[in-house]
Ligand SMILES: Nc1ncnc2c1ncn2[C@@H]1O[C@H](COP(=O)(O)OP(=O)(O)O)[C@@H](O)[C@H]1O
């Protein structure tokens with residue numbers, strides 16, 4: 017497929033925190049003229065609903081009831097960020113420390129996952145060509161995707177990137193951030209329902225020594241060569 021040809025497939029990007037999933041997925045979507053879905057934003061929005069209801073994130077039944085009653089909306093346009101809970105814009109709040117600390121507990125609740133996975137599949141079905149990022153997209157949400165990428169990077173690089181994003185420079189604060197990332201990744205990888213892991217047919221891309229554009233270029237190259245191979249078959 018030449019780059020000018022229209023990309024009609026689905027690209028999944030999974031991996032641990034700070035590997036560059038969101039920024040790379042946006043770049044790839046823009047390059048391919050595809051829609052973009054940030055599934056982490058949906059779990060984060062569900063977490064806002066739980067915290068606002070005063071529910072303990074560890075109380076799975078109450079979490080499931082609260083999220084079932086909430087209207088969670090996210091956009092699929094790579095150029096703009098739309099995240100709402102019951103019509104209220106929560107795009108900034110979902111990135112806060114409070115939500116980040118609670119999100120893994122909320123996303124481990126099977127009923128929450130069923131609800132949001134159904135919603136993700138419906139959004140993808142109406143989006144056309146799409147780049148979707150998260151933790152279980154290649155394994156559970158879109159097992160037949162055109163291209164599955166599993167992004168990795170060293171723990172040090174991931175902590176440094178997140179620190180840069182949050183404007184944190186003090187070494188002790190970076191160390192706290194690194195410990196938080198490690199804890200969340202362990203939780204996400206060891207949960208029973210849809211743990212974080214590469215799909216058997218995912219291409220693993222280590223971004224430790226690549227800059228953001230380098231990773232975007234690599235994923236676009238993989239997407240175009242996968243489509244070309246499919247057309248030859
Ligand atoms: N390959 C890279 N090298 C350096 N910084 C990167 C790279 N990819 C992404 N970043 C930066 O790292 C930070 C975290 O990236 P993000 O896309 O939010 O990761 P994730 O969605 O996996 O948590 C952002 O500030 C982003 O610009």
Ligand SMILES: Nc1ccn([C@@H]2O[C@H](COP(=O)(O)OP(=O)(O)O)[C@@H](O)[C@H]2O)c(=O)n1
Pocket residue numbers: 032033034035037038055056057059060119120121123124149150151152153200204
């Ligand atoms: N498909 C997904 C996406 C996110 N999540 C959960 O949502 C949390 C936040 O996801 P995110 O993609 O916003 O996290 P970062 O990689 O940006 O730190 C993750 O730590 C997971 O607990 C999930 O369980 N499944």
